Amino acid sequence: MADTSPPAQRRDQALSRDRIVATAVALLDSRGESGLTFRALSERLATGPGAIYGHIANKDDLLTAACDAVVAAALRPAAAGTAPTAPTPEHRIRAIALGMFDAIDRHPWVGAALGRGPGQLPGVRLLEALGGEVQALDVPPTAQWSTVLALWSYILGVAGQNAANARHGQTLGVDREAFLASVATTWAALDPDAYPFTRGMAGALRCHDDRADFLAGIDLILGGIRSQKDIIPGPGSV
Amino acid sequence: MADTSPPAQRRDQALSRDRIVATAVALLDSRGESGLTFRALSERLATGPGAIYGHIANKDDLLTAACDAVVAAALRPAAAGTAPTAPTPEHRIRAIALGMFDAIDRHPWVGAALGRGPGQLPGVRLLEALGGEVQALDVPPTAQWSTVLALWSYILGVAGQNAANARHGQTLGVDREAFLASVATTWAALDPDAYPFTRGMAGALRCHDDRADFLAGIDLILGGIRSQKDIIPGPGSV
DNA sequence: ACCTGAACACCGTTCAAGT
DNA sequence: ACCTGAACACCGTTCAAGT
Numbered sequence: 401m402a403d404t405s406p407p408a409q410r411r412d413q414a415l416s417r418d419r420i421v422a423t424a425v426a427l428l429d430s431r432g433e434s435g436l437t438f439r440a441l442s443e444r445l446a447t448g449p450g451a452i453y454g455h456i457a458n459k460d461d462l463l464t465a466a467c468d469a470v471v472a473a474a475l476r477p478a479a480a481g482t483a484p485t486a487p488t489p490e491h492r493i494r495a496i497a498l499g500m501f502d503a504i505d506r507h508p509w510v511g512a513a514l515g516r517g518p519g520q521l522p523g524v525r526l527l528e529a530l531g532g533e534v535q536a537l538d539v540p541p542t543a544q545w546s547t548v549l550a551l552w553s554y555i556l557g558v559a560g561q562n563a564a565n566a567r568h569g570q571t572l573g574v575d576r577e578a579f580l581a582s583v584a585t586t587w588a589a590l591d592p593d594a595y596p597f598t599r600g601m602a603g604a605l606r607c608h609d610d611r612a613d614f615l616a617g618i619d620l621i622l623g624g625i626r627s628q629k630d631i632i633p634g635p636g637s638v
Numbered sequence: 639m640a641d642t643s644p645p646a647q648r649r650d651q652a653l654s655r656d657r658i659v660a661t662a663v664a665l666l667d668s669r670g671e672s673g674l675t676f677r678a679l680s681e682r683l684a685t686g687p688g689a690i691y692g693h694i695a696n697k698d699d700l701l702t703a704a705c706d707a708v709v710a711a712a713l714r715p716a717a718a719g720t721a722p723t724a725p726t727p728e729h730r731i732r733a734i735a736l737g738m739f740d741a742i743d744r745h746p747w748v749g750a751a752l753g754r755g756p757g758q759l760p761g762v763r764l765l766e767a768l769g770g771e772v773q774a775l776d777v778p779p780t781a782q783w784s785t786v787l788a789l790w791s792y793i794l795g796v797a798g799q800n801a802a803n804a805r806h807g808q809t810l811g812v813d814r815e816a817f818l819a820s821v822a823t824t825w826a827a828l829d830p831d832a833y834p835f836t837r838g839m840a841g842a843l844r845c846h847d848d849r850a851d852f853l854a855g856i857d858l859i860l861g862g863i864r865s866q867k868d869i870i871p872g873p874g875s876v
Numbered sequence: 877a878c879c880t881g882a883a884c885a886c887c888g889t890t891c892a893a894g895t
Numbered sequence: 896a897c898c899t900g901a902a903c904a905c906c907g908t909t910c911a912a913g914t
Contacts (some may be wrong), residue, residue: 531835557795597769
């Protein structure tokens with residue numbers, strides 16, 4: 401066989417961090433958080449469970465790496481995109497946020513993984529992307545940190561909820577719609593005196609648009625940033 | 639000593655859901671999320687691990703119940719407080735949020751438990767508390783759901799991060815300050831071209847005030863709500 | 877040097893047997 | 896009726912033994 405240079409790994413591909421992480425992502429996508437197991441993973445990689453530890457420190461490391469693969473891809477087009485479709489920092493913040501939302505919608509387990517590993521790469525990527533735009537928004541330096549953190553926390557909060565919803569839907573063996581319907585039914589049965597608001601929202605829950613609600617929250621924060629700047633109104637434009 | 643009437647359950651207290659949940663809270667507080675185990679719990683209760691299943695469905699149920707005990711207590715004074723210290727809905731929203739923040743600061747595992755069990759009681763309590771105030775804020779009915787959801791998601795996002803920080807600090811066997819310092823060091827070592835913002839924030843991370851930052855985020859959202867109402871300015875006051 | 881896979885020290889959960 | 900605790904079916908992780 402022509403053992404030339406590039407086709408190094410053909411059928412018996414050597415184990416590598418990238419291959420392990422890619423397989424982990426596939427496993428998480430198809431079987432959910434609880435489906436990622438060193439045994440299941442090593443089976444798909446046609447090796448023993450111990451072999452993985454040559455390339456990955458432990459399960460936390462594996463989850464963070466899988467999460468980072470998704471987050472890096474989600475942030476790439478928005479942050480350094482070929483076509484700067486979004487003309488203002490506000491538009492770009494919306495694009496970043498929606499990019500994250502859509503990625504988490506496709507890979508719900510990312511929402512749970514992002515919440516872990518504080519200070520780790522996946523979270524930092526998002527922090528950095530938001531940070532650049534908040535600076536471009538002319539938020540005063542002393543307020544930049546808390547402003548970025550607010551956007552970041554909100555996005556992670558929604559991400560975590562999506563992950564929890566997916567996990568529970570999977571546990572119940574039911575799709576998103578059926579899951580929301582079951583929550584709505586529970587809410588509708590709450591004590592009207594103690595939970596008037598939640599009861600009233602049971603209907604809204606059934607037919608709401610996650611993505612639109614998410615964006616509404618981003619817009620609320622952006623509105624807050626705008627109005628905070630107006631406290632000391634510069635000689636600005638609209 | 640004086641064995642008067644009330645000391646009904648002395649040494650051999652019957653197992654009850656409340657006693658199990660209270661012991662679980664104590665265990666979570668002292669040993670963290672990973673310290674809550676049916677074996678450790680049954681040991682503290684002087685019984686076998688199987689006995690717990692007579693009162694609790696499974697571990698998820700146990701965690702939700704423990705979480706609810708903390709959340710219910712945190713929301714009680716703010717929602718139905720004896721002294722309505724907060725005169726406006728905005729003040730009351732801040733009080734609710736801070737009550738949650740402080741409770742999670744004392745019981746970091748609540749941040750993780752809250753994120754689970756979507757539609758469950760702990761989350762609903764917060765939703766209800768916020769919902770009442772958002773209504774009082776005269777947010778138009780069509781926007782109430784997304785507005786409440788934004789506040790709720792933000793609070794849960796911060797809660798989840800606090801839980802993750804505590805978990806990691808405990809894993810490293812280190813306190814909050816030392817943990818933040820280690821993250822700051824990691825950030826300061828990032829590639830300056832790829833992560834200029836995060837690098838610059840490493841210093842701010844070291845000496846920031848979690849609680850103040852949290853409140854700044856709440857105020858951003860409240861500011862957004864206010865400015866959204868001004869789009870169609872009623873004959874309003876300031 | 878790297879993989880293998882049995883073994884270890886745990887989990888949550890069940891269920892026959894006790895009382 | 897309720898508790899008991901051994902047993903089951905898993906985990907993540909390690910490490911001698913192989914190649």
